[in-house]
Amino acid sequence: MEKFNNILPDLKKAKIRTKDQTIIKREIFDLPEQVKNLGVGRTYFLRTYGCQANERDSETIAGILEVMSFTKVDNEEDADVLFFNTCAIRKNAEDKVFGEIGMLKKLKRKNPDLIFALSGCMAQEESVVNTLLAKYPQVDLIFGTHNIHRLPYLLYNAMMSKEKTVEVYSEEGEIVENLPVSRFGKYKAWVNIMYGCDKFCTYCIVPYTRGKQRSRLMEDILEEIEELKREGYQEVCLLGQNVNAYGKDLGMEDGFAKLLEEVAKTNIPRIRFSTSHPRDFCENMVHVMKKYTNIMPSLHLPVQSGNNDILKIMGRGYTVEHYKHLYDLLKQEIPNITFSTDIIVGFPNETHEQFLDTLALVDYCKYDLAYTFIYSPRESTPAAKMVDNVPEEEKSKRLQMLNEKITYYSNLNNQKYLHKTLKVLVDGLSKKNKEVYSGYSEENKLVNFTGKNVEVGKIVEVYITEIKSYSLNGIVKEETDEQS
Numbered sequence: 001m002e003k004f005n006n007i008l009p010d011l012k013k014a015k016i017r018t019k020d021q022t023i024i025k026r027e028i029f030d031l032p033e034q035v036k037n038l039g040v041g042r043t044y045f046l047r048t049y050g051c052q053a054n055e056r057d058s059e060t061i062a063g064i065l066e067v068m069s070f071t072k073v074d075n076e077e078d079a080d081v082l083f084f085n086t087c088a089i090r091k092n093a094e095d096k097v098f099g100e101i102g103m104l105k106k107l108k109r110k111n112p113d114l115i116f117a118l119s120g121c122m123a124q125e126e127s128v129v130n131t132l133l134a135k136y137p138q139v140d141l142i143f144g145t146h147n148i149h150r151l152p153y154l155l156y157n158a159m160m161s162k163e164k165t166v167e168v169y170s171e172e173g174e175i176v177e178n179l180p181v182s183r184f185g186k187y188k189a190w191v192n193i194m195y196g197c198d199k200f201c202t203y204c205i206v207p208y209t210r211g212k213q214r215s216r217l218m219e220d221i222l223e224e225i226e227e228l229k230r231e232g233y234q235e236v237c238l239l240g241q242n243v244n245a246y247g248k249d250l251g252m253e254d255g256f257a258k259l260l261e262e263v264a265k266t267n268i269p270r271i272r273f274s275t276s277h278p279r280d281f282c283e284n285m286v287h288v289m290k291k292y293t294n295i296m297p298s299l300h301l302p303v304q305s306g307n308n309d310i311l312k313i314m315g316r317g318y319t320v321e322h323y324k325h326l327y328d329l330l331k332q333e334i335p336n337i338t339f340s341t342d343i344i345v346g347f348p349n350e351t352h353e354q355f356l357d358t359l360a361l362v363d364y365c366k367y368d369l370a371y372t373f374i375y376s377p378r379e380s381t382p383a384a385k386m387v388d389n390v391p392e393e394e395k396s397k398r399l400q401m402l403n404e405k406i407t408y409y410s411n412l413n414n415q416k417y418l419h420k421t422l423k424v425l426v427d428g429l430s431k432k433n434k435e436v437y438s439g440y441s442e443e444n445k446l447v448n449f450t451g452k453n454v455e456v457g458k459i460v461e462v463y464i465t466e467i468k469s470y471s472l473n474g475i476v477k478e479e480t481d482e483q484s
Ligand code: SAH
Pocket: 089, 090, 203, 204, 205, 206, 240, 241, 242, 275, 276, 277, 302, 304, 342, 343, 344, 373, 374, 375, 376, 377, 378
C-alpha cells in the first residue's frame, strides 16, 4: 500500500524550471482491494471551478472515484464525499470558493462522517492552504494538480484515519497516462495535449499552480482521439495553456501545426483547440487550419491589452502590430473564421489612453466574443509587486465600456448569419426551454433551434431565423424545406 506524508505547497519551489526530460508513466491503473472497495455503498459530489484544464482533471477525479465504486450524486446534501476542484486565477474566483466552503459547516454538522476534499489550483497556493488549515476545520483532504493519481491513497487515509490529509507537490512530476476517466460529455471530449505553462505572464499564477510545460507524446494523443472516435465522439477540443508551444519541450519545431494536421487526418468530425498564444502562433498553423474542413473555423486568441507598453509589462512577448498581422492573415486565409479573446483592464499603471488603445483594438478585430477581466493581483507573481494603482471605480468603468463594445460587435457579427444555414452539433435540449434544442455551429455560435426527429450528438443543418447578441435562433433545415 502506498504511504502518505503531509506535504504543503511552496510557490517558490513551483517557480523552478529544470531541463529534465519529463518521465511518462504508463502503468495500468490498479489499486489494492481495500482501496478499490472504499466507495462501495458511498456517494460523491464534485464541483469544478475554472478553466477546461480543471474540467478535464475533474473527469479524471470522477474516473478514479468510479473505479473505487463511489456513486455520483448531483446534490451535495446526498454525498458522503464532497470534492471542490478549484481555480486560483483571480481573487474573486477564490472568494467564491471560500464562501462555499463556509457553507459546508452546516452539512458537516448534519453528517459528521462527511469527507470534504479540495483540489486544483487553489490547493497549490501556500497562503490558501495555511488559511484552510487555520480557519476551516471542515476541510479533510487537500491535494493538488500534480498528484491526482494519488487520490485513492489520500482518500483512504482521510477516511480511515480521520486526520487532515494534505499532500500537494510543488514541482510537477511525471505525465501519468492510463488514468481512468469518466467523461462528462458523450459527443464532445477534452483532450489534454500538454500540461503546465512556461510563459510566466507577469500577472498570472498558472505557471506556479500547473508547473512547467510538459507535452504528451503525439502517439498517445492520437491514440486517445482514435478511441474517442470509435466511441462515437463528434468533437475533440485539444487542451493546453499555450497550445501553439506544443512539442517545444520535446524538441519539436512547429509541433502544434504537425499535431493538428495528424489529428485532422483521423477524420474526427470536429476539432477545436484552446488556448492559442499569439507569440507562438506560426504561419504553418494558418495553412493547416485552412486545409482541413474538420478543423473548426473559430479561434480563441487572447490579446490581454491593445497597448504595447502594457503588453510589455505583462510579459506577453508580442506587439499589437504582430497580433493584427496574425489576425489579418487568418481572416484573409479563412474568411468565415470567428474570433474570441481575453482582455484584462486596470493592469498596474494602465492609463486611460492606454485603455483606449484596447478599445481601438477591439474596433479593429470586432471580436465575436471576449472574456473580460479586472486585473487581480496574484500571490508570488511579478505584477503583484507593482503598485495596483488604478482606482477600483476606474477599473469598473473601463470594464463596463469594454463590455458594451464587445456586445455591440457580437451582435453586429451575428447579423450576417440571418437567413443562412449553419451546421450545428446537437448538445441537447436548451436549458431555458425544454422544447428547444441547442448546440454550437462550426463557427462556435450558440444556436437554439426547433425541429422534428432531432438527435442529440448529430450534426444538423439549421436555418437561422433570429439573431440575439450572444446566440442565434433557427429551425432544422429539413423542416424549412418541407414548408417551402
Ligand atoms: N493560458 C491562457 C489563459 C489562462 S487564464 C492564455 O494564455 O491565454 C485565462 C485568462 O484569465 C487570461 O487570458 C487572462 O485574461 C485572465 N487572467 C489571468 N490572470 C489574471 C489576473 N491576475 N487578473 C485578471 N485576469 C487574469
